[in-house]
Amino acid sequence: MAAIGDMFYTWAADADVLKKGECGGAITALQQYALSSGMVDAVLAVRKGADIYDAVPTFITNPAEVAETAGSLHCGTLLLSKLVKDYLDSNKTARLGVTVKGCDTMGLIELAKRDAVDLDRLILLGVNCGGSVSPVLARKMIREKFEVDPDLVHKEEIDKGQFIIEYEGGHKGIKIDDLEDEGYGRRSNCRRCLYKVPRQADLACGNWGVIGDKAGKATFVEVCSKKGANLLDAAVKAGAVKTEPAIPKGIEIRGKVEGAMLNLGNKWRKKNFEALASDLWGTIGRETGRCIKCYSCIENCPVCFPAAEDLKGKSRMVISGEVPPNPMFHLRRFAHISDSCINCGQCEELCPMDIPLALFSHAIRTEGDSAFEPKLGKAPYTN
Amino acid sequence: MNGAKVIYADPRYTATARQADLYMPFVSGSDVAILNGLMQEIIKNGWEDKEFIAKRTKDYEKLKEVVMKDAYSLENVSKISGIPVESLKTAAEWLGTTKPGAILYSMGITQHTVGVDNVKSVANIQMLLGNLGKPGSGVNALRGQNNVQGACDMGALPVVFTAYQKVTDAAVHKKFADAWGFPDGICEPKNGYEVTVMMDVLTDNPGELKCMYIMGENPMLSDPDLNHVRHALESLEFLVVQDIFLTETAEMADVVLPAACYAERNGTQTSTERRVQMWRKAQDPPGEAKEDWQIISELAAKMGYAKQFPYQSAEEIFTEVAAVTPSYHGMNYERLSKPEALHWPCPTLEHPGTPILHKEKFSHPDGLGIFTPIEWKPPAEVPDAEYPFVLTTGRVLWHWHTGSMTRRSATLDAEVPTGWIEINPEDAKALGIKDKEKVRAVTRRGSVEVPAKVTKDIMKGIMFMPFHFAECAANILTNNALDPIAKIPEFKACAVKVEKIMEA
Numbered sequence: 001m002a003a004i005g006d007m008f009y010t011w012a013a014d015a016d017v018l019k020k021g022e023c024g025g026a027i028t029a030l031q032q033y034a035l036s037s038g039m040v041d042a043v044l045a046v047r048k049g050a051d052i053y054d055a056v057p058t059f060i061t062n063p064a065e066v067a068e069t070a071g072s073l074h075c076g077t078l079l080l081s082k083l084v085k086d087y088l089d090s091n092k093t094a095r096l097g098v099t100v101k102g103c104d105t106m107g108l109i110e111l112a113k114r115d116a117v118d119l120d121r122l123i124l125l126g127v128n129c130g131g132s133v134s135p136v137l138a139r140k141m142i143r144e145k146f147e148v149d150p151d152l153v154h155k156e157e158i159d160k161g162q163f164i165i166e167y168e169g170g171h172k173g174i175k176i177d178d179l180e181d182e183g184y185g186r187r188s189n190c191r192r193c194l195y196k197v198p199r200q201a202d203l204a205c206g207n208w209g210v211i212g213d214k215a216g217k218a219t220f221v222e223v224c225s226k227k228g229a230n231l232l233d234a235a236v237k238a239g240a241v242k243t244e245p246a247i248p249k250g251i252e253i254r255g256k257v258e259g260a261m262l263n264l265g266n267k268w269r270k271k272n273f274e275a276l277a278s279d280l281w282g283t284i285g286r287e288t289g290r291c292i293k294c295y296s297c298i299e300n301c302p303v304c305f306p307a308a309e310d311l312k313g314k315s316r317m318v319i320s321g322e323v324p325p326n327p328m329f330h331l332r333r334f335a336h337i338s339d340s341c342i343n344c345g346q347c348e349e350l351c352p353m354d355i356p357l358a359l360f361s362h363a364i365r366t367e368g369d370s371a372f373e374p375k376l377g378k379a380p381y382t383n
Numbered sequence: 384m385n386g387a388k389v390i391y392a393d394p395r396y397t398a399t400a401r402q403a404d405l406y407m408p409f410v411s412g413s414d415v416a417i418l419n420g421l422m423q424e425i426i427k428n429g430w431e432d433k434e435f436i437a438k439r440t441k442d443y444e445k446l447k448e449v450v451m452k453d454a455y456s457l458e459n460v461s462k463i464s465g466i467p468v469e470s471l472k473t474a475a476e477w478l479g480t481t482k483p484g485a486i487l488y489s490m491g492i493t494q495h496t497v498g499v500d501n502v503k504s505v506a507n508i509q510m511l512l513g514n515l516g517k518p519g520s521g522v523n524a525l526r527g528q529n530n531v532q533g534a535c536d537m538g539a540l541p542v543v544f545t546a547y548q549k550v551t552d553a554a555v556h557k558k559f560a561d562a563w564g565f566p567d568g569i570c571e572p573k574n575g576y577e578v579t580v581m582m583d584v585l586t587d588n589p590g591e592l593k594c595m596y597i598m599g600e601n602p603m604l605s606d607p608d609l610n611h612v613r614h615a616l617e618s619l620e621f622l623v624v625q626d627i628f629l630t631e632t633a634e635m636a637d638v639v640l641p642a643a644c645y646a647e648r649n650g651t652q653t654s655t656e657r658r659v660q661m662w663r664k665a666q667d668p669p670g671e672a673k674e675d676w677q678i679i680s681e682l683a684a685k686m687g688y689a690k691q692f693p694y695q696s697a698e699e700i701f702t703e704v705a706a707v708t709p710s711y712h713g714m715n716y717e718r719l720s721k722p723e724a725l726h727w728p729c730p731t732l733e734h735p736g737t738p739i740l741h742k743e744k745f746s747h748p749d750g751l752g753i754f755t756p757i758e759w760k761p762p763a764e765v766p767d768a769e770y771p772f773v774l775t776t777g778r779v780l781w782h783w784h785t786g787s788m789t790r791r792s793a794t795l796d797a798e799v800p801t802g803w804i805e806i807n808p809e810d811a812k813a814l815g816i817k818d819k820e821k822v823r824a825v826t827r828r829g830s831v832e833v834p835a836k837v838t839k840d841i842m843k844g845i846m847f848m849p850f851h852f853a854e855c856a857a858n859i860l861t862n863n864a865l866d867p868i869a870k871i872p873e874f875k876a877c878a879v880k881v882e883k884i885m886e887a
Contacts, residue, residue, distance in 0.1 A: 050720070139722065151721060289401060292780060293798075314797070321799040323398045323780050 002229040007246040009210060009218040010232070013239050021070040023207045026219035026241055027125050028070045030203070031097050033240035034231060036063040040097040040123055044084060045069035046076050052156060053135035057083055069099070072127070074158055075135040077187060079344045081107025081302045085117050095121045101129040102195035106342035107302035109200060113340075116305070123227060126201030128208055130158045130261055131190030134349065141184040146172050158186075159207075161260075189345030189358040191268040196261045202228030209246060209254025220246060220254060273363050284330070284360055290353040291324040297333065297347035297357050303340045304333060334361050339372075341365040388481065390474050392417065392466075393491065394775055395805065395847055396840040405473055408842040411775040412762040412876040413464035414492060418504040419759060420460030421475045422450040422511055430479025432513025439745070440510050440752040449756035450507075463759065465842065478512060483520035490527055490777070494874040496763045498866040503755045510752045516741040526655040528784070533653030536711070536727070537704065541575030545708040546727075550574060562707050565691055577870035579863070582606065585615035594621040598675060599642065603631035604785035604853055607861040607872040608828045625678060630787045631853055640678050643668035644788075648675070649697040651719060653727075656738070659714060660724045676700055762876035763864035766844075770826060770878035772810065773845045774860060777875075782851040790851070802852035803834045805841040806881065814881060823882045824848070829859040832884060846879055 002008070011024030021028040034040045042061045047069045049056040055076020060066055081104055087096055100108070105126055111117040133141070139150040141163075148167050155166040162173035163185065179185035197204050204222040221243070223229045235241045246254075276283055298304045314320045317328040341364070347357040391403035400406045409417060425431055426447065436443050453459065457468045457475075478484055486509060492501045505522050514520035526532050538544045548555040556572040563569060576584055576592075582602070584591055595616070606612045616622060616635050624636035627644045647668040653659045668674070673681075676694060683692040694700050698716050705711045710728040718725055718732075725736035744750030766772055781799040782789040789795045804824050806816060816822055818837040823830050824846070833848065833855035841847055848857035862877040 053722070136722070292398075295794075320797060321779075321781060324401070 002223045002232045004223055004225060004229060006223045006229070007209075007251060008221045008223075008232070008243040009214045009246055009250075010205075010221045010241050010243045011214075011218040013242055017067055017070070020067050022072060023210060023216060024214075024218040025070060026221060027099055027127065027205055028067055029241045030125060030231060030235055031069075031099065032063045032066040033235040033238060034097045034123055035060070035066060037234065037238065039095070039231065039234070041091070041094040042087070043069075043097040043099075044080060044087065045099045046073060046078065046080075048073060051151065052153060053138055053150070059087065071155075072157070074132050074156055074163075075138045077132045077134055077345070077349050079107055079300070079302060079346050080104045081111055081117075082300075082305070084108060084122065085111055088117055088121055095123070097123045097125065099125045099127060100198060100201055101127060101132075102193065102198045103129075103342055103344040105198040105201050106195060107344060110303050110340050110342060114303075123231060124198075124201035124203075126198030126204040126224070128197045128204065128206030128258075129190075129193075130196065131186035131193065133163070133186055137184060141179060145174060145179060145182070145184055148172065187345050187349065188268075188272065188356065189343045189348065189362065192265055192272060192343060192362060194262055194265045194269075196258055196265075197222070199224050201225075203232065208257040209250040209252075211250045211253055212247065214244075220250070269366070272359060273366070276359060276363055285327065287355045287360075288327065288330045288357075289324050290355060291329065292353055293323055293325045293329065294352060296350045296352065300346040300350050301333070301337065302342060302344060302346070303337045330357075330360075334364055337361055338364050338368055388477050390477060394773075394842045394845040398780070405470060405477070407466045407470050407474065409464040409466050410842070411491075411773050411845060412495060412497075412765075413460075413759070414495070414501045415497060415504050415757055416455065416460050416463045416759040417466065417471070418501075418508050419450045419455040419757070420457050420464075420471055421478065422446070422508050423455045424457055424472065424475035425479045425508075425511060426451065428475070428479060430475075431511045432482075435513030435515075436511065439513075439515075440754060441749075442754040442756075443511075445756045446507055446511075446754035449758060454759075465844070478508070482512070483514050483517055484512060485514070485519055485521050485523055487523040487525055489525040491875055493524075493869070494871055495876065496864050496866050496873045497760050498871045499868045500757045500760070504757050506752070507754055507757070510754060515752070516739060516743070518739065521739075524655060529654065530652035532655055532657065533651065533659070536653055536708075541577055545704060546710045548708075559707060562703075563691055565688065578602070579606070579865055579870050579872055582612055582615040582863070585618045586611065589618050593619065594623075595619050596623040596625070597632060597636075598625040599627075601626070601630040601632045601785040601787055603635065604856055604858060605850070606863075607858055607874060608863040609856055609858045610829050611863055612858075625675065626787070627672070628787045628791065630785065641668075641670065641672040642678065643672050643674045647672070651697075651701060657726045657740075658724050658738075659711070659719055659727060661716070661719050762862075763873055764827070764862050764877045766878045770880045772879050772881070774824070774826065774848065774857075774877050774879035775845060775875050776848050776850045776857040776861060778851065779849045782849070784851065786851040786853075801834070802849050802855040802857070803836040804881065805836045805838055805847040807841050807843040807845070808837055808839055809843050810846075811835065811837040815883060816881065821884055823884050824860060824879055825882060826860040826862070826877055826879050828862065831855045831857075831859050835881075846881065850874075 010026040012018045012021060012026060012029035014029060017025040017029050031043045031045065035043050042059050043066055044057060044059055046055045047058050048054065052073060053075045055073040055078055057078055057080060058069060080098060080100065084096060084098055105124060108117055108119065112119045142148050142150040142153060142165060146165055148165060152167040153165045157164050161176055163176055163179060164171060164173040176185050180191065199222065202225045204224050205219050207220065209220045210218050221232065223232060236243055318326050341361040343358055343362040345358040351357055389403040390405045391400050392407040392409050393400060394408055394411050396406065457471045460471060461468045486505050488505060492505065495501060509515050509522050536546055543549055544555060544559050550556065551572050551574060553572060560569045581592060602612050603609060622636045623638045623640065624633040625640040625642050626633050627642050629639065633639045646665045649664045650662045651659050652662050676697060680692040680694055701716060705714050709730055713729040713731040713734045714725050726738045729736040745752045747753060779799060781795050804822065816835050816837065818835060820835050821832055822835045823832050850857040860877065860879060862873050864873045865871065
């Protein structure tokens, strides 16, 4: 019987899933089992759209279709938390299995704090994530740095500090550090991320720490909750997945990989935040001075939601019809999310004016976190 | 930006002006004078690109003769335009000493009786500086709508078939007649009337034009001199309007055909940079609404031309476009499905498209760019004692064109619910007008009551009105004077007076 804190190498029993999935297809097999056994009513996962740069979130109710979501897409710069909220809101009793990155997990936790999602209705299969790459920049990077036609690439991965592509006629890897020094590579918020293994999910899965004869053929699974333990046990019992205990050397290597990623994250925080600190208000003023008030940052923020309908009119401090809007338009949002910004980067990724909004709100939150306790909980009063 | 400098010229201090390193407010209609003055200063300082002029152009001496006239000294240009000499000097120096440089313009350049002169002057200064045919340079027209380039490419003009193939060219005419295969042939190989000219023909020569079929356009708000437009449309025997909402124009129609909106249809759109991009349907149109091509095909079938309009999809139509259009010849839906899509000209299936035009040569038969000497002419109507201010019109970010879509959006309506007239504080003071006070704006063509917006963001002597709002329609006031070549109306300059509204 699996218990919280246990660590396994896990792989799919089904030969087809084993082939389609990455690292043994454990997540695909677990989602498939959760769905077919009735533990969940639907699965939310990401499948490949037109090409590898096109990640499409998909709700699946037919277990046979889960395999279509096998494999990772690092150019999928999505955040799933609001989609989960919408699904749970419109399917009042349904339970959902979701494959989540760290930012998805944090987004759901913030929504749960606000009573906007019920985590008991979710089974979260966490995947460790070293970061994602914006699709437009990825195509440019592959064309210019890899000197490969981006349409010929059929697979990409981030492994051992390299961005690796496989294409018709070969494969090529370039060190992420080198790419990022030249302005390519992962999104800025991903570089600063320190939540690489989502241990607040029910199971934390990934390839870090899978060594020996299981390397590339199994997924490392950390059991993070009772719900996660139950799923894993039931899936093993039903013959959907196979497991064996992770070996100590593998656990040690997993720790080292995670540690290296955290060091890199801290390096980027230092670099970005120090540069910002040198002219904080000047930079924020200048950058947000390009704002066209499209509300994309608000609509896509996992922490900013609905009351905003009223904000679209006039407020005391943000006058209607002004472009750029009064600085309070942004300060209001920064203040609102000051202890909740999860640095998911959606505001920045989807800003049509390329304002580095996540840099600002992330800097504000980390500064605040270092100075104040306790952190947010929903106050039981209104004042 | 990597240190590039932005020079911005506009009578209004807009959101773009805030981003500029040099802002030059100027009197609407003085464009040619400003550009000639800048060219004079560039030549005086020897900043012209001598090699480019020698190898890639002709008639430079003719240009020089005009722009070096004393009339275009910076002092004189300053008097005409209202731009301080120092600003003009700085602009000329930055343009002359920073390479490459791009000029981007929009309707402020084109919507004048001298619209063609203005565009040619932009081409003159860019040839003078060698700023053509390379990245970061060029004469960049920012079109007024997402697909206006595509509409023009498709021959939605009275003098050309697709891709500017002249209707009067016998070989071209035969090519299209053969391709379409109408049993009774196609229209004669002669130029038709421009939209703006049609309005004049309708009023000046009643009965010559009997019927009009207007698709996705709302001239009862977007054309100049709306009283004239109403008179013109009322002179028709039969008016058909195809649109997604019952617009001011559709209200006058005998028949309204409900169309699908942009999100309800497939197709392509061609952006201002000549990039042809896929356009994918997101949902079905409501009720009886149909895609434009379906409506036209069904109508054609009723008229006995089902065989010539056999289309089953937008893709089939695009395939036909590519077959008869040299600059689209190498395009198809498969190639356009790539995110980067293709820029025309793209003459063959192997051709990678042409993001930058005129790299090696220009489109004239000898491949040279021709300098056109141009003298400045004032707008058709200039301020006088009775109408002492220049009125210019335009858009605001929150609304699009005649507002048929955006004014139905609660969010956008909450941002900007109605129009206004911008008045400089000094002018407002002299007129005794306060901010937000409703005033009467009057031109020789009509008058509207409109709230005043007293703001230093508009130059003294100039007034501005957005044209989106039917209840205070700027185009009641504008002048129907046309550019003699392009037949574009002078939306950007006419003479106006503003009166206080006295309580009865």
